[in-house]
Amino acid sequence: MPLSREKIAATAIRLADADGLDGLSLRKIAKELGVGPMRLYDYVMNKSELLDLMVDVVYARIAEVGQRGGWRATVLGIAQATRDAALDHEWFADLLGGRPHLGPHALAVGEATAAALSAAPGVRDIDDLQRAVGALNAFIIGAVRKEVTERRTARSTGTDEAAFQASLGPYLTRMLKTGRYPTVARLVIDGAHLNAEETFNHNLTTILDGITRRSPT
Amino acid sequence: MPLSREKIAATAIRLADADGLDGLSLRKIAKELGVGPMRLYDYVMNKSELLDLMVDVVYARIAEVGQRGGWRATVLGIAQATRDAALDHEWFADLLGGRPHLGPHALAVGEATAAALSAAPGVRDIDDLQRAVGALNAFIIGAVRKEVTERRTARSTGTDEAAFQASLGPYLTRMLKTGRYPTVARLVIDGAHLNAEETFNHNLTTILDGITRRSPT
DNA sequence: GCCCGCTACCGTACGGTGTATCCACAGATA
């Protein structure tokens, strides 16, 4: 079975899922495929091109959700699929927003969201659409990144409060006890129970409401 | 003149501004300071701790904006300062949202935004506040990242349309000419003239409107 | 006064990375 861009991307994704983006190296991918490291350069010109390839594979999965009933359902579907994909492939969140995503499937996702948003009330011309797409994508990127990093730190420290206080505590609790950050302290102490998915959807609808309810120029 | 965390962070920031985050290495920092690479480990335990240090220095500048007239002016000030900082230090955008920002100045910024938002109409309890802070930060992170990556690609390809078509063109224009991405094509062709700062502020107010105008539970 | 132990500094070395270059070998062609 000869090598191919698809096979390379697939094993790279598997390794990145397991070891994270830092643990991913061309040598490991090549070893996993049973070839020398330099063979990969016959299919990919850079490591970053390989990363682009991986990203577009994930976008392919996101693009599968396709069109839903209305523009709002479509946008919600794409956003949730993006979040799901990032939770499955945390390295995807690391790459999100870091470089232009121009693969065919990424463009398909972009087209689907833009087309859906162009049908939203309050989006009248191209400038409105540009802004709406920008706002939505910015929120998705930021929210997904934040959730992934929070999950990472929660995993490394342990979820329960005791372990949390013990690991981040020595520094963070000392900081919070200075009294200089009362609101943050309240958020950390009282606000940990919120469901992540609900919060994501809630804020997403907030954004969409803000876009559609825009006051007339 | 002895070494110090501040001096190390300052030269690291200078180098990162010049060469980007990929071009930053402990060896270069040490050479710039006229010491051996291992000297840095007397002041910093990791490279990532050094990155945290650099990030917090930038947050110090952001924290300087302080409180403004009302909650909305304060939030706008912080968001704009964050954007300005990221445009001055593009590596800051790369780090944004990638790891928990727990430095004292980052906490100060978080406290200021949370305190401001807690005074916003429509934010009634801690859960509301948590969601509002999450939405706002997500947008800021995503928007700043997107703007920085766009600026980078614009810089590498050249701003004028001819150079753009020539560099990204061979692939992107071919893609757009397939007709599969009509909305994206319209955005790329017609929508390039928008002012970045205006767009940022516009979307920011959109988000804030969405937060405050939240319909009652 | 002398020696010991301790601390603060420093250079070297290791295992890893992405990638350029050279080399051997197989197959096809003259």
Add this chain to the structure above:
DNA sequence: TATCTGTGGATACACCGTACGGTAGCGGGC
């Protein structure tokens, strides 16, 4: 059969983060 071509692989380079061992200075116990 001899040469050419092109493909797969190994080696090599520059660089990275960082573990480790040594060395010099200095304060304290006898």
